[in-house]
Amino acid sequence: MEYKFKEIEQKWQKRWADNGTYRVNEDESRRKFYVLNMFPYPSGAGLHVGHPLGYIASDIYARYKRLCGYNVLNPMGYDAYGLPAEQYAIQTGQHPAVTTAQNINRYREQLDKIGFSFDWNREVRTCEPGYYHWTQWAFQKMFNSYYDNDLNKAQPIADLIRHFEQKGSDGINAAQSEELDFTAGEWNSYDERRKSDILMNYRIAYQGETMVNWCQELGTVLANDEVVEGVSVRGGFPVEQKKMRQWCLRVSAYSQRLLDGLDTIDWSESIKETQRNWIGRSEGTEMVFHVKDSDFKFTIFTTRADTIFGVTFMVLAPESELVAALTASDRKKEVDEYIDKVRKRTERERIADRKVTGVFSGSYAINPLTGEDVPIWISDYVLAGYGTGAIMAVPAHDSRDYAFAKHFGLEIRPLIEGCDVSEESFDAKEGIMMNSPRPDQAGSAGLVLNGLTVKEAIAATKKYVKEHKLGKIKVNYRLRDAIFSRQRYWGEPFPVYYDNGIPKMIPESCLPLELPEIKEYRPTATGEPPLGHAVKWAFDTASDKIVDKSLIDNKTVFPLELNTMPGFAGSSAYYLRYMDPHNGKCLVSPEADNYWKCVDLYLGGSEHATGHLIYSRFWNKFLYDFGYSTVEEPFSKLINQGMIQGRSNFVYRIKDTNTFVSLGLKDNYDTTPIHVDVNIVSNDILDVEAFKAWRPEYNTADFILEDGKYVCGWAVEKMSKSMFNVVNPDVVIEKYGADTLRMYEMFLGPLEQSKPWDTNGIDGCHRFVRKLWNMFFDRNGNVCISDEEPVKDELKSIHKLIRKVTSDIEGFSFNTSVSAFMICVNELSALKCNKREILGILVRLISPFAPHISEELWEILGHNSTICDSNWPECDEKYLVEDNITYSISFNGKTRFTMDFPMDATSGQVQEAVLANDRTQSYIDGKTIRKVIVVPRKIVNIVL
């Protein structure tokens, strides 16, 4: 009988949907397993063949786990807020909600054809009020919390306020933007605005002044990669560095926990390393420097306290608040000019163009150990955002300080024996220290490091600094707080209103605050974000939501926050929402959360290593602190599937003609390669007629063929429209069916590796699927299943497969499973096996990979229930015992001959006493064999 994949696949997809086969509920009597894919942003281009790779892999795992008896949660949804829909709206006026819904429908159509076991009943969309309710809720919780460094967790801000009222800032060890110092009396005397400002210093979601790339013309903040040479990429408008009040999340408070958590989860080492890098923990010393002839003092951060005797100048970041205080009056003009110049440059430009620049402030600091005067400079190689924005410069042992010193002719004082600093600095943290001032010298202050190793010297200096109260040991992190405001329309509105300019939360009972309709998606004429167009919304909603309408009498200021949240807001806790997606009372019920706990297997691209995967870990830790999430790390195992790249095809046009020459002959001509649509090329052979019809200009094209064919060239490139190398899964399914597509995507190569989509190999997988199908039918197309007892070889073949596929799936080695299926089907076909028992095992093993055909064949085998409700076959090792085992006998390292030794069928042991033990040395025959090395189940080398 013919394998009609289209009918079979439609039949089963319909049946699964009608019967709710993949609906899942919390069931305390069964073990749970939570499989999750990073949900997609539904783009207008639809899915290409690379998108489903991870979904297929996770679906295989989910189906496998289900057959193993687990209650599997395998949900899918959409990250629906995003820039493309908004930009499309600006161009066309089409509401982003409309385009997004269209795109989602298209995605769903495409996904449904692939035969996933998603529980669509649990779908979430981040742009729906029922969903973003909980994004807004979490934001409010963060606003109402601070991070207690002693307890190492987030706490209600009310506790902090109570502390301020009773004791002021004394005894507070909280994550903060800057160090504040006030008494209870002072706090109680502050007005509301002052109190609000102070609390912002501690809140986990806070408003802060941050440096941003501001584009006046576009009316928005731009990311660094949207700015080139001081102008916006889009439009070419000038961009300036500007301090702006923005909502931020105090992610940095969680730095240490984010770092420690990495040791508890099963992620790839490379992605953990990326995150460690991003968090950037560095342990060092903060030291206080007094300013000469002044009461002023400032703090620097260094990891090389040992180099204190090599300090020959200090450097401040241009943005540092210290600059104004430390600039001498006669240097003010030059300093101002320098600062002005620096301000115009974006951070990116600063990094790209590393010319040494700087200016002398006119002030001197006093080295706390030697009492020496040290000139204070200002330069943009010091960053305001890291450490204290000020450094002690040791040109001999830091390459950046070295470059600066060389450029401005400052002293370079080496501290390590035998190092040569005439050409470059000696940065390595190794060697023996020298050049400390002698103990009897003025300024030695009793610390002599000479003769110590760098490591010892760092420790000694730290100890000294601590004992003499010159500073303290400090851990710094590179991780910055996340800027959480966007001047956009298509995002979650902030549940925030302003009362005389003081931000306040809309009552929780009034959430969600819904996004209004607007007519114009650009910023307003007055420079407000797009939501500024929704004047009525901004006032009326506020008055609806806030009981006291008298709060909004001042109509010169919008009472609602007009910024929206960034893309990562909605994707930070969606895995929790899937557990209980329709709950209107809370993000997730404690019962559901307690059952599903965390994601057991998370699949997604590695491009989210420093974005989503940090933010959602932070978000979850925050929720965990308040008991809203039961597990501290949300994703216990992470697999990063590789990207599927495009495989482009080229034709070669002879210059200035309309003649195209085949690949093998192109070197005889002067040709230009031209991308050709991969859909009219098959196995690199061009469909010449389709090519002529492709574009009008090729209508009259001539061809120089080889062997009667036009052979195209190829290259691996990103899959994109402009390369004409996009392959749509629908087209593949139309031609081969979903089961073949699924098999082939897995067969293509290791899951975590990037690889090009090469349509050439798909025939092999299709052939395999058909071969499987044909095993169930005789020559006349009638079902031909036998109830005879399986023979030994059949049992052996199928149990080998059980063992292989089980371990492959557990190890995410899906490509080798597909090979194993092919081998097994070939073996069984050769044996003309049509035994019901064997085939039943076979289709169950294949079902996670090719669910439709498996269901159909399962039915043909006479089962009433779906294959999803069957169980995973178990391997019985007794069928795998070899009859005999071959040993190679080596002589001086060369294989001389091989011998077969019989094996005991029940014990699996070799029936030769002399070979009974593993890896033993034995003497077989006093004359010739000296040593026997036994490798179990494999080969035995007998060295003569």
Add this chain to the structure above:
RNA sequence: GCUCGAAUGGUGGAAUGGUAGACACGAGGGACUUAAAAUCCCUUGACCUUUACCGGUUGUGCGGGUUCGAGUCCCGCUUCGAGCACCA
């Protein structure tokens, strides 16, 4: 510059330290067929030897090392890819 990966036939890729190249594609040959499609069988790393069978040499980016035995482990390179990058 730093960190992490990777390197195996014409191609995608297999190989708990134990017969390298499974499986698949492509290619070549053959069977069936009026023909095509489909299907099936054989060959397929390179080189040498042989009429043929048999047999041999060499071979996993490069150079060393450990081992009876290395694609695999260790040391030192080369190249490619990814990420971070003035982080004191």
